[in-house]
Amino acid sequence: MNAFDSSPTKLLMCxxxxxxxxxxxxxxIDALVTRVxxxxxxxxxxxxxxxxxxxxxxxxxxxxRYVVGPNGxxxxxxxxxxxDFVDLHGMVLKRLDHEIVAMTPAxxxxxxxxxxxxxxxxxxxxxxxxWFLTLNxxxxxxxxxxxxxRTDAYARVANFLCEMNxxxxxxxxxxxxxxxxxxxxxEIGEICGVTAIHINRILRLMxxxxxxxxxxxxxxxHQPGKLCTSGQFNPDYLYYDQALxxxxxxxxxxxx
Amino acid sequence: MNAFDSSPTKLLMCxxxxxxxxxxxxxxIDALVTRVxxxxxxxxxxxxxxxxxxxxxxxxxxxxRYVVGPNGxxxxxxxxxxxDFVDLHGMVLKRLDHEIVAMTPAxxxxxxxxxxxxxxxxxxxxxxxxWFLTLNxxxxxxxxxxxxxRTDAYARVANFLCEMNxxxxxxxxxxxxxxxxxxxxxEIGEICGVTAIHINRILRLMxxxxxxxxxxxxxxxHQPGKLCTSGQFNPDYLYYDQALxxxxxxxxxxxx
DNA sequence: CGTGAATTTGAGAGCCATCAATCTAAGTGG
DNA sequence: CCACTTAGATTGATGGCTCTCAAATTCACG
Numbered sequence: 077m078n079a080f081d082s083s084p085t086k087l088l089m090c091x092x093x094x095x096x097x098x099x100x101x102x103x104x105i106d107a108l109v110t111r112v113x114x115x116x117x118x119x120x121x122x123x124x125x126x127x128x129x130x131x132x133x134x135x136x137x138x139x140x141r142y143v144v145g146p147n148g149x150x151x152x153x154x155x156x157x158x159x160d161f162v163d164l165h166g167m168v169l170k171r172l173d174h175e176i177v178a179m180t181p182a183x184x185x186x187x188x189x190x191x192x193x194x195x196x197x198x199x200x201x202x203x204x205x206x207w208f209l210t211l212n213x214x215x216x217x218x219x220x221x222x223x224x225x226r227t228d229a230y231a232r233v234a235n236f237l238c239e240m241n242x243x244x245x246x247x248x249x250x251x252x253x254x255x256x257x258x259x260x261x262x263e264i265g266e267i268c269g270v271t272a273i274h275i276n277r278i279l280r281l282m283x284x285x286x287x288x289x290x291x292x293x294x295x296x297x298h299q300p301g302k303l304c305t306s307g308q309f310n311p312d313y314l315y316y317d318q319a320l321x322x323x324x325x326x327x328x329x330x331x332x
Numbered sequence: 333m334n335a336f337d338s339s340p341t342k343l344l345m346c347x348x349x350x351x352x353x354x355x356x357x358x359x360x361i362d363a364l365v366t367r368v369x370x371x372x373x374x375x376x377x378x379x380x381x382x383x384x385x386x387x388x389x390x391x392x393x394x395x396x397r398y399v400v401g402p403n404g405x406x407x408x409x410x411x412x413x414x415x416d417f418v419d420l421h422g423m424v425l426k427r428l429d430h431e432i433v434a435m436t437p438a439x440x441x442x443x444x445x446x447x448x449x450x451x452x453x454x455x456x457x458x459x460x461x462x463w464f465l466t467l468n469x470x471x472x473x474x475x476x477x478x479x480x481x482r483t484d485a486y487a488r489v490a491n492f493l494c495e496m497n498x499x500x501x502x503x504x505x506x507x508x509x510x511x512x513x514x515x516x517x518x519e520i521g522e523i524c525g526v527t528a529i530h531i532n533r534i535l536r537l538m539x540x541x542x543x544x545x546x547x548x549x550x551x552x553x554h555q556p557g558k559l560c561t562s563g564q565f566n567p568d569y570l571y572y573d574q575a576l577x578x579x580x581x582x583x584x585x586x587x588x
Numbered sequence: 589c590g591t592g593a594a595t596t597t598g599a600g601a602g603c604c605a606t607c608a609a610t611c612t613a614a615g616t617g618g
Numbered sequence: 619c620c621a622c623t624t625a626g627a628t629t630g631a632t633g634g635c636t637c638t639c640a641a642a643t644t645c646a647c648g
Contacts, residue, residue, distance in 0.1 A: 094425070094426065119359060124568075125568060137374030141474075143474055143475065143477070143478040144484055145478065145483070145564055146566075148432055148565055151477060151478040151480045151481045151482045153473075153474040153477050153478070165467045165470065168350075168460065168463050168464050168467050169350070169464065169467050169468075169471065169571065170350065173471045173474060173475070173568055173569040173570075174474055186337055196456075200452075200453055201457075203459065204424065207424050207463050207466070208424050208425065209468055210463070210466070210467055210470065211421045211424050211425050211470075212425075213470060214421065214466065214467075214469060214470035214473055215425065215429045217409075217473035217474060217477060218397075218399055218409040218473060219399065219429070220477055221399070221409050221473060221476055221477050221480065222399040222401065222406060222407040222409070222482045222526070224477065224480050225407045225480045226401055226405045226407045226525065227401070228635070228636090229635080229636070260593095260594065260595090261594075261595070262594080269480070269481030269482065269638075270592090271636075271637060271638080271639095272595085273595095273596085273597090273636090273637080273638085274635090274636060274637075276595065276596060276597085277596090277597090277636095280596080281592095292645095304423055308401055308402055310402075312380075312381055312427075312429055313429040315425065484603070484604090485603080485604070500633090516625090516626065516627090517626075517627070518626080526604075526605095527604075527605060527606080528626090529604090529605080529606085529627095529628085529629090530603090530604055530605075530628090532627065532628060532629085533604095533628090535627095536628080536629095
């Protein structure tokens with residue numbers, strides 16, 4: 077199954093009733109896709125401060141957005157899974173304040189801003205849902221900000237893994253305990269604001285404690301409850317429906 | 333001069349041509365204000381996860397938004413100056429993922445979401461500008477994230493002071509060198525992810541170096557160029573008009 | 589099986605948190 | 619006018635988390 081077989085918007089805003097487009101709206105967005113682009117790992121989709129006229133929906137793979145400093149240091153500000161409208165905000169901001177890069181082989185459906193503008197004008201309720209989507213991203217930024225500023229390296233990694241676990245659950249890519257996370261330790265470091273070397277030590281500690289294992293790009297959470305507690309994970313900021321949250325909580329109950 | 337004398341939207345999106353409402357639009361927003369609320373320091377305007385039906389434009393004073401953890405630690409995620417539409421995103425998100433608090437005596441103009449919804453339906457171009465405003469906030473979150481994750485305490489404080497200087501310039505509250513910053517060192521710490529004690533040492537260092545002085549809630553920047561460089565300050569993320577940026581840069585040229 | 593990338597481990601240094609105490613400024617009441 | 623009070627600022631000493639540098643090991647892949 078790939079983007080050619082199915083609707084690019086199939087997973088858009090899954091389990092977010094405040095933002096999920098209905099079938100009609102999704103069909104209309106799908107119709108706007110002018111091109112599907114394949115990306116290789118480390119290929120840049122959008123550059124800082126370069127004006128664009130396209131936005132992208134991720135259909136396969138993993139994308140990241142990052143701010144880069146004068147010394148070349150990267151700080152990831154967002155990670156995107158299939159179904160995410162990656163740079164919708166680019167339509168409104170015109171120029172982005174950050175870079176967007178593929179972390180794995182990826183596929184995006186490209187939508188011209190002009191088409192989206194027209195659709196939004198026609199369908200105000202959809203405009204509201206797309207707005208919601210971009211604000212959800214902002215809420216995630218705030219959570220990341222708290223994580224980096226107020227917790228230690230162990231908690232940051234734990235929190236990050238909890239977030240990815242839940243987000244993968246939302247798109248059917250996790251059962252609540254096991255999911256693919258195709259990133260290097262270097263990149264986990266760039267997400268959590270920690271060096272890759274220290275990430276390695278944290279992961280070893282989690283493994284030795286029997287809480288969580290990260291091996292060959294697969295995360296296995298042995299003690300979801302402990303991981304959430306260590307990471308101070310509160311999923312409110314993801315704005316998922318109650319039903320998904322309950323499924324997530326249920327996994328914690330079943331002790332491994 | 334207070335909010336009763338003048339339009340609450342007078343300063344809205346100053347020097348941001350992508351988001352600045354025109355006079356007509358501003359008048360229509362002003363007409364939606366149903367109440368003006370006075371806030372005392374530390375008074376909370378909006379609580380986490382409580383549904384609201386009002387949004388607020390700040391007309392006087394200083395507000396902050398913060399995420400609070402299970403242990404009570406606060407991380408500021410945003411600071412608001414007069415003219416900011418503080419919680420516009422609350423209209424779309426319904427429930428906020430953070431708290432909003434007054435840092436000084438403050439005054440906000442309250443606008444019911446219902447009225448704003450109606451206005452947006454009537455004026456799509458305004459909707460776009462308001463959307464821009466909320467995305468500008470997100471861009472600031474990303475900058476704060478980089479700051480906290482990738483720079484040391486000295487650079488964080490320097491960067492923060494540069495940001496506040498420019499934002500104050502935008503609303504006529506700074507000449508590029510001197511501006512009011514009515515916050516305690518404790519709060520600078522909660523913004524920069526550093527303890528108040530260490531903030532104190534950083535400020536002393538900046539004072540001793542002759543770069544910047546913070547005294548009695550007044551910031552005096554003696555060497556704007558050095559402060560910007562130390563703080564890796566790049567104002568792109570604020571999306572100000574070129575004219576303002578040029579004025580800001582011009583201040584650096586004039587060596588003190 | 590060779591080669592480079594990624595992971596893993598160790599040792600030492602540094603930045604910043606924590607704890608504790610002093611100092612200053614502003615307000616209060618006698 | 620001055621003792622008293624309190625919040626905030628300031629300074630010192632100590633410790634710990636994490637970075638940096640360096641080297642060894644494992645892994646991916648042709």
